[in-house]
Amino acid sequence: MCIGQSLVSQLYKGSVHPAFAWVLCLVAVPTIFAASAPRDLLPPAADTVQGYIALLLINETPFPGERAWVSEEDTKAGMLAILWVVHSRLKIIPPGYRQEHIAAQRCDNVIDVITAGGEKGQCDGFYRDGSGRMVAARRVHERVDSLFKLASSGKPGRFARLLQYAKDLADAYVKDEVAGADCFAQLSHLSGVPVTGRAYAWMTDRAGYDPGGNFVKITDEADGLRGGNRFFTLKKLKGKLPAK
Amino acid sequence: MKLPYLLALALVGFMPLGAGAGTNEPPKVSALRELTNETWLFEVLHYVYDWYVDERDTAAVAKSGQVIFRVRELKPKLDEGDHSQFGEVLLPQFSLCIKVKNADYTVPELDVKIKNDEFKVVSVESFERGEHGRKGFTEVRAEYAKIRERLFKTRNQTSFPDDKLLDRMRVALWEEIGEDYEDRHEKPPQGVQTAYLASFSPVANEAWVFWETGRMIIRFASDIDLHNPAVWEHEKLAVTAYHIDRHVVVTLDEVGGSNEFMTRNEAGRALFNCLVLGKKVEVRFGAPGAAPR
Numbered sequence: 096m097c098i099g100q101s102l103v104s105q106l107y108k109g110s111v112h113p114a115f116a117w118v119l120c121l122v123a124v125p126t127i128f129a130a131s132a133p134r135d136l137l138p139p140a141a142d143t144v145q146g147y148i149a150l151l152l153i154n155e156t157p158f159p160g161e162r163a164w165v166s167e168e169d170t171k172a173g174m175l176a177i178l179w180v181v182h183s184r185l186k187i188i189p190p191g192y193r194q195e196h197i198a199a200q201r202c203d204n205v206i207d208v209i210t211a212g213g214e215k216g217q218c219d220g221f222y223r224d225g226s227g228r229m230v231a232a233r234r235v236h237e238r239v240d241s242l243f244k245l246a247s248s249g250k251p252g253r254f255a256r257l258l259q260y261a262k263d264l265a266d267a268y269v270k271d272e273v274a275g276a277d278c279f280a281q282l283s284h285l286s287g288v289p290v291t292g293r294a295y296a297w298m299t300d301r302a303g304y305d306p307g308g309n310f311v312k313i314t315d316e317a318d319g320l321r322g323g324n325r326f327f328t329l330k331k332l333k334g335k336l337p338a339k
Numbered sequence: 340m341k342l343p344y345l346l347a348l349a350l351v352g353f354m355p356l357g358a359g360a361g362t363n364e365p366p367k368v369s370a371l372r373e374l375t376n377e378t379w380l381f382e383v384l385h386y387v388y389d390w391y392v393d394e395r396d397t398a399a400v401a402k403s404g405q406v407i408f409r410v411r412e413l414k415p416k417l418d419e420g421d422h423s424q425f426g427e428v429l430l431p432q433f434s435l436c437i438k439v440k441n442a443d444y445t446v447p448e449l450d451v452k453i454k455n456d457e458f459k460v461v462s463v464e465s466f467e468r469g470e471h472g473r474k475g476f477t478e479v480r481a482e483y484a485k486i487r488e489r490l491f492k493t494r495n496q497t498s499f500p501d502d503k504l505l506d507r508m509r510v511a512l513w514e515e516i517g518e519d520y521e522d523r524h525e526k527p528p529q530g531v532q533t534a535y536l537a538s539f540s541p542v543a544n545e546a547w548v549f550w551e552t553g554r555m556i557i558r559f560a561s562d563i564d565l566h567n568p569a570v571w572e573h574e575k576l577a578v579t580a581y582h583i584d585r586h587v588v589v590t591l592d593e594v595g596g597s598n599e600f601m602t603r604n605e606a607g608r609a610l611f612n613c614l615v616l617g618k619k620v621e622v623r624f625g626a627p628g629a630a631p632r
Contacts, residue, residue, distance in 0.1 A: 159446040159449070160446045160449050160451065160453060162461060162544065162560040162561055162562050164562050165415050165417070166418045167418050168418075232522070233518060233522050237518075245448040246448065248448060252447055253418065253448075286470050312470075314470050
């Protein structure tokens with residue numbers, strides 16, 4: 096069991112303070128991965144589950160020079176939080192909700208979650224083509240290829256470490272579980288609104304970009320802005336939402 | 340208790356700090372001083388006036404007779420050697436939170452030093468009442484009548500890139516358009532294509548373009564000053580495209596949890612800023628190996 100998992104289980108048992116878990120996760124997980132980074136600096140293959148997840152994590156977070164860039168730690172935190180959203184949409188549906196309320200459709204696996212809704216669906220640019228193959232839009236590949244090219248151009252630096260982190264995170268997920276704690280797992284109230292905890296959506300951090308419905312913005316005070324993305328949890332329900 | 344504090348302040352006043360220490364660079368002006376600078380705040384307001392504010396949003400301001408800005412410096416943990424400064428400007432009457440950044444760091448992979456001469460807008464978000472307290476913020480108030488007059492006078496004021504930058508943008512646009520057609524397995528357009536470029540804001544490293552023939556809104560945004568050729572050498576890292584027929588919805592609730600749609604309101608504003616206030620740009624397609632015009 097990885098550190099992230101054991102922390103999660105400790106969190107469930109209530110024996111670890113969430114803030115402590117998050118700090119540990121930010122320090123420990125990158126350190127573990129840093130020991131192995133960077134290795135093969137080749138873009139992830141979109142036809143494998145881990146490659147597809149890595150593509151998503153890389154595509155959704157800022158790199159140095161891009162507008163939402165803050166730091167290596169911030170982008171890594173964004174990648175981890177995105178993976179948790181994908182995982183939670185698949186496996187951790189809060190009481191009263193059905194998966195299709197959150198992920199737009201019934202999903203049997205992580206690829207279904209990522210590709211739900213088609214090319215301009217839940218994860219922009221990630222969809223299944225006519226024959227059901229998981230594919231990513233050309234601009235996703237172009238950006239990711241550019242990043243890999245830049246990362247390989249000199250002494251391995253932040254680009255290389257970030258790309259390796261995404262690949263390692265995706266590999267670990269496919270083999271085991273999310274390699275890091277969910278920093279939003281313990282959220283219970285936001286601006287006075289009872290919430291389910293965990294993030295179920297992320298969106299580019301811009302005005303008007305609100306997923307609407309029962310999604311509740313995770314505020315800055317709750318560290319809801321990571322890797323250039325705003326994360327959203329769900330309103331806690333008293334009853335059940337009707338089926339879609 | 341106050342003496343050491345005053346002593347420290349006195350020392351700080353005579354010591355070079357931050358990026359300027361030990362170099363020829365001038366020491367950085369205090370972030371808060373820049374963030375509370377009225378000229379800069381006006382430009383920020385002008386930017387949100389162009390891109391986010393509606394007439395109904397001004398009701399609260401008109402009633403109070405004052406525009407309220409709440410400003411604070413943010414101090415996220417940065418990478419070693421990164422001297423960027425971050426800040427936040429709240430416009431409580433408009434329920435808008437604007438994150439700003441004065442970038443100052445090096446990207447060896449891009450072979451570029453990213454250094455802005457002032458804070459630039461990174462994001463604009465709406466916020467709910469009660470989400471932000473006043474703690475830690477410095478309040479700046481400006482007389483609404485004066486601001487209104489200034490905004491009115493400058494509402495059609497525009498600023499467009501010089502020819503050099505325009506050429507770089509043409510190339511980027513040309514590539515985007517060509518690839519879009521390829522993706523749809525259609526033959527790329529031939530001849531002159533018409534696009535409209537929205538006016539640049541001095542407080543945002545972003546450019547909006549409406550490609551008329553292809554009915555597409557394209558946004559270029561970067562941490563790097565758009566005049567820096569590095570942005571356009573790595574333009575793939577800075578571009579987002581929206582087809583107005585496919586990627587615009589009335590409310591994002593229609594596509595709950597989805598990532599890349601824009602609202603009709605947002606698209607309408609982009610179209611107004613590009614078509615009405617913007618500059619017409621022509622891009623020539625077709626001749627093999629020809630550079631865009």
